[in-house]
Amino acid sequence: xFFLRNMERRVTLHPSFFCKDAHDLVIDNLLRDVEGSCSGxxxxxxxxxxxxxxxxxxxxxxxxxxxxxxxxxxVWRPFKxxxxxxxxxxxxxQGFFAQVGPLKLFVSSHLIPDDIRxxxxxxxxxxxxxEDINITPGSSVRVKILGTRSEVGExxxxxxxxxDYLGALQDASETFGGAALDED
Amino acid sequence: MGDVRVVHMGTRLHYPVTITRLLKKPGDAIExxxxxxxxxxxxxxxxxxxxxxxxxxxxxxxxxxxxxxREWKIEQGEVVKAPQPYMAIEEACPHDVxxxxxxxxxxxxxxxxxxxxxxxxxxxRANVNMVHDNVGLVVSNxxxxxxxxxxxxxxxxxxxxxxxxxxxxxVIHACVDRTVAEWKADPSNPNYEAVCKxxxxxxxxxxxxxxxxxxxxxxxxxxxxxxxxxELHVYTMGxxxxxxxxxxxxxxxxxxxxxxxxxxxxxxxxxAKSLQRIFPVSTNMVVIIDDRSDVWPHNRPNLIKVVPYAFxxxxxxxxxxxxxxxxxxxxxxxxPGANGSAANPGPATTEAQPPTAPDxxxxxxxxxxxxxxxxxxxxxxxxxxxxxxxxxxxxLLHMQEELEKEDEAQGEEPKRHILLTDDDEELIALxxxxxxxxxxxxxxYDKRRRQRKSGQAPQHKPGETKVRRPSxxxxxxxxxxxxxxxxxxNLKQSVLExxxxxxxxxxxxxxxxxxxxxxxxxxxxxQVVDEVSKRIxxxxxxxxxxxxxxxxxxxxxxxxxxxxxxxxxxxxSQWRRLDxxxxxxxxxxxxxxEAERRxxxxxxxxxxxxxxxTPDEDDPTxxxxxxxxxxxxxxxxxxxxxxxxxxxxxxxNTTTDDDDDEGSETDDDGSSRASxxxxxxxxxxxxxxxxxxxxxxxxxxxxxKPSGEDTDGESDRESVMAKKQxxxxxxxxxxxxxxxxxENGTGPDAGDESTTLPTPGTNGGDVVNLDRGEExxxxxxxxxxxxxxxxxxxxxGDN
Numbered sequence: 001x002f003f004l005r006n007m008e009r010r011v012t013l014h015p016s017f018f019c020k021d022a023h024d025l026v027i028d029n030l031l032r033d034v035e036g037s038c039s040g041x042x043x044x045x046x047x048x049x050x051x052x053x054x055x056x057x058x059x060x061x062x063x064x065x066x067x068x069x070x071x072x073x074x075v076w077r078p079f080k081x082x083x084x085x086x087x088x089x090x091x092x093x094q095g096f097f098a099q100v101g102p103l104k105l106f107v108s109s110h111l112i113p114d115d116i117r118x119x120x121x122x123x124x125x126x127x128x129x130x131e132d133i134n135i136t137p138g139s140s141v142r143v144k145i146l147g148t149r150s151e152v153g154e155x156x157x158x159x160x161x162x163x164d165y166l167g168a169l170q171d172a173s174e175t176f177g178g179a180a181l182d183e184d
Numbered sequence: 185m186g187d188v189r190v191v192h193m194g195t196r197l198h199y200p201v202t203i204t205r206l207l208k209k210p211g212d213a214i215e216x217x218x219x220x221x222x223x224x225x226x227x228x229x230x231x232x233x234x235x236x237x238x239x240x241x242x243x244x245x246x247x248x249x250x251x252x253x254r255e256w257k258i259e260q261g262e263v264v265k266a267p268q269p270y271m272a273i274e275e276a277c278p279h280d281v282x283x284x285x286x287x288x289x290x291x292x293x294x295x296x297x298x299x300x301x302x303x304x305x306x307x308x309r310a311n312v313n314m315v316h317d318n319v320g321l322v323v324s325n326x327x328x329x330x331x332x333x334x335x336x337x338x339x340x341x342x343x344x345x346x347x348x349x350x351x352x353x354x355v356i357h358a359c360v361d362r363t364v365a366e367w368k369a370d371p372s373n374p375n376y377e378a379v380c381k382x383x384x385x386x387x388x389x390x391x392x393x394x395x396x397x398x399x400x401x402x403x404x405x406x407x408x409x410x411x412x413x414x415e416l417h418v419y420t421m422g423x424x425x426x427x428x429x430x431x432x433x434x435x436x437x438x439x440x441x442x443x444x445x446x447x448x449x450x451x452x453x454x455x456a457k458s459l460q461r462i463f464p465v466s467t468n469m470v471v472i473i474d475d476r477s478d479v480w481p482h483n484r485p486n487l488i489k490v491v492p493y494a495f496x497x498x499x500x501x502x503x504x505x506x507x508x509x510x511x512x513x514x515x516x517x518x519x520p521g522a523n524g525s526a527a528n529p530g531p532a533t534t535e536a537q538p539p540t541a542p543d544x545x546x547x548x549x550x551x552x553x554x555x556x557x558x559x560x561x562x563x564x565x566x567x568x569x570x571x572x573x574x575x576x577x578x579x580l581l582h583m584q585e586e587l588e589k590e591d592e593a594q595g596e597e598p599k600r601h602i603l604l605t606d607d608d609e610e611l612i613a614l615x616x617x618x619x620x621x622x623x624x625x626x627x628x629y630d631k632r633r634r635q636r637k638s639g640q641a642p643q644h645k646p647g648e649t650k651v652r653r654p655s656x657x658x659x660x661x662x663x664x665x666x667x668x669x670x671x672x673x674n675l676k677q678s679v680l681e682x683x684x685x686x687x688x689x690x691x692x693x694x695x696x697x698x699x700x701x702x703x704x705x706x707x708x709x710x711q712v713v714d715e716v717s718k719r720i721x722x723x724x725x726x727x728x729x730x731x732x733x734x735x736x737x738x739x740x741x742x743x744x745x746x747x748x749x750x751x752x753x754x755x756x757s758q759w760r761r762l763d764x765x766x767x768x769x770x771x772x773x774x775x776x777x778e779a780e781r782r783x784x785x786x787x788x789x790x791x792x793x794x795x796x797x798t799p800d801e802d803d804p805t806x807x808x809x810x811x812x813x814x815x816x817x818x819x820x821x822x823x824x825x826x827x828x829x830x831x832x833x834x835x836x837n838t839t840t841d842d843d844d845d846e847g848s849e850t851d852d853d854g855s856s857r858a859s860x861x862x863x864x865x866x867x868x869x870x871x872x873x874x875x876x877x878x879x880x881x882x883x884x885x886x887x888x889k890p891s892g893e894d895t896d897g898e899s900d901r902e903s904v905m906a907k908k909q910x911x912x913x914x915x916x917x918x919x920x921x922x923x924x925x926x927e928n929g930t931g932p933d934a935g936d937e938s939t940t941l942p943t944p945g946t947n948g949g950d951v952v953n954l955d956r957g958e959e960x961x962x963x964x965x966x967x968x969x970x971x972x973x974x975x976x977x978x979x980x981g982d983n
Binding site: 080090091092093094095097106108110111120121123124125137146147148149151156158 | 281283284285286287288289290291292293314315316317318320321323327331335338342438439442443
């Protein structure tokens, strides 16, 4: 789910950048450091604006200036139970991995409907029901998140397609404004 | 869902415990950390120092698992003396597939640890890595097994095996030298033709470096044909994106490798590759092709070592920073060039040898040695540095310039020099090997199945009325799968069987048995020894050591074939024992020197009393395979001889003939003559001891021998094991040669005139040599000194 969130961050600036444009440099640094990062529970998708840049404070010893910047950013946090769209990146006998925007998600073969089976003989290997559904790298899938786990700078999730209206999407246009499209 | 888990009590209880009350009935739901039974135990409380009082305590037992209770394995009132399972519980989720410590089936966090679960962690329930492209995903042993068995069944029904393919220098050669691009753009360049077949890609993570990739000649056909027999996997120490780019080049439509790519990111080890990473349960059906065998420490039996593909001369494996530093005893070879290529009389495949690392590369090598133990990240940086260096140094350009310069210096007409040649033929041989292995595997498998079937047939009782369910024989029976490692071993072992090989200049420091080339030769059935002795059949010589002490010794022992290293390399590559005649090292000058020296010796010792042959007297330096341990050797050898000559003497002629039929004619000549001498001398020495006559003379020479041996300075290093092997190996040849003696009725030197070997040194010196007397032994000491000095210098030169 997407949120607009107010946050704060301390940005340091090297003395050689002390000039009248220092604030722009601070914002540049902030954008570079923060956008696209994962803070454990959520991804910072985009910084909307910065609303407060403090006075610079010289750090003793290094001469660097430290600014405290308040900013507003769009963040995305995947929740347990949320349904998301993703793109399959790899398949294996255990299940398949899909990329939901920045989030790596795994769907175990136990959580794939029973009629969709692993077919190692197909090229490329795929999950298929031998009719209209086949899940190969590149397929679009709709997945329900069963659990997420996060570590600093990284998140991953477990998903299921063993429910109604989940699974391979026949047509890319069917994908609604999910994370997958936004991020790509 | 119903997976029954049997829960154990664990070791933390104060055994023996008495179960006082079971709180749950079968069928009840149990939550995690819920108390499931109560128990009591007695223990000693220390009241004051040295005084104990027995007390009984009551405690609750919490369940580490949640689910539905199926069955109690304990009873109320039971005294449990040791840890044992106490209940079977039906779990909603067995947590047997986990992704990053999260159950992939239910999404539960597996790292949760509490008092009850401390002994059986949930994370331990799945610890087998099964997936090529992800390390986070682990499964339980049971799942790994069932997956692998089903994969094996599938392969068996398709009559395929698995083949793990290395990329760098095995099927492709990559470099980042931008010279390649320049040559490619310039049709007038002599290397244009070779270079224009390369392909290029860039990687963003290495700052848009352009990688030039040359596929090994015939690669696409090779892969297409091999993929009929094998399911292909890629296992490389390159990065994921590098591997994917390469695979996109060699397998553009992803039909060959599919997603079966494993790279250093997922390998799990920085220095070694392991089949267990992809095939955790059974490697019975897996063959590996790789140019480095040292990176497969645990899977050597499954490995087919290929000759490294070095298209861009002087540039090694660009991903080798992640491997242990290449033991580049790997066969120095003169650069093919205007005058360099003539040095190798071998067939065209000799170009397949790895080129010597040029100086720049050696520096890199030293650096690699240095940070061998450091972390992956540093290695990555190192690699980047190396790549950068390669970009800056442009080794190819330099080499080309050098080639041309060399020519100018010699005042020759400037002509077009082709640095890069595209004549590698390794894949052809490799495909044959793979076909052989595949054939042998399925032949054995079919045979076993037939045996099983015919063995089962009589089990039907004649009057049995019960109709057996017809076994749905799908051509698959996992219990009969042979081990491909054994098959490979069998195929290889016969190649160089019976040969005893010593080397000169191939292995720098350390024992040749443990060196890469030595281990390979051993895998192909040859026996590898350090010393030049009469027992050895071949001395393999590097081009830089054609005049080494070992070669001199071998020249003296005329039976030894002195061949260039390319013979061994080609044999190992083609899995055939090649005819040595194309590989003989020219030792004429050495032989002349030797003859000269012997003549001088002869003059010095001309006054000597001629006496009967003593052991090894035709060996001027006493360089038999006798060291400090030799007395025992001789002893055993003699015993053996005694026994054999008494009992089977008559049969020996026939056995000899049989044995001789293997291998080429010339070889048997050589080897049998070698052991002729050996045998004859020991026979005679025995005769001497029996008669009580001339006993002192042999014993005297014997004492000298060790010192003579020390010229090489390696003799006493031979292990007991190696010695035993040696003795064992010398047996058949001893028998054989004895029979030959009987046949010919001649001494060791008699055959020399008739032989067509290019190596023998039938020069005047030998005759004198036979007549050498006791005094000459004293003379030998001077000679020994000289030899020792020479050997010492030799050794110094090596390092």
